[in-house]
Amino acid sequence: MNTVVTARLRALSRAELLLFGRNRSAVLTALLMPLVLPVSVRPAMDQAGLKGIGLGTLTLTAAIGFSFLFAVYSSLVGAFVARREELVLKRLRTGELSDAEILTGTALPVLCLGLAQAVLLAVGCTVLLDAGAPRAPYLTLFGLVLGLLLSAVLAALTAAVTRTTESAQITAAPLVLVSMMGSGIAVPADVLPHRLAAVCELLPLSPAVRLVRAGWTGELSAFEALRAVATALAWTVVAVFAVRRWFRWEPRR
Structure with missing residues (x-):
């Protein structure tokens, strides 16, 4: 049974990858945004003067956070809506695939892209920006997995309230903007007022971003790490x- 499910997911993922590759704007957004945006927020990071946290670590955290938002979340909102409007999802449901398999197969290529991008960004920031070796790599791994998974699920949820492919960027914008400013991606959480930072820790992607950075800095205690994981799982x-x-x-008709 597992072999059959794997074969189905592989076939669906291959087809989705071909469709995704034909959408040049989506490909460019997914590939370039996580690379370009960290450079644009670098001056603010330079001026932040955070306690002993290197610029390489901050840039790496921002880049991976932008990968969550653009390579995975925004790309999948558009993909889910486009497949629905083209009746692809409806036709798939008439076959042997379960609902979970359809959504997973649609998301897999983008999730693999996000994971590969995160690995390349980690290597690049370590070599070029002297981010150093991670002190607690398991925290970064947890953060990556939770961030990718939650970005995909949130994309499916956003697609549910998106009427057309043209409006996908509009409905995805609130989560993108709030996460950029409050989840420690474009604005490090350390520079926010204490009470505001405490509230922002509860945003959907905040725990994943915090775990990614903590993997490099080793700044989280065991309790804080468990709380971040619990929040992301919730x-x-x-x-x-x-x-x-x-x-x-x-x-919708």
């Missing part, structure tokens, strides 16, 4: 429930 469970309840498989 958001994931809530988002999965919402997707199961409200995801739309057919176009």
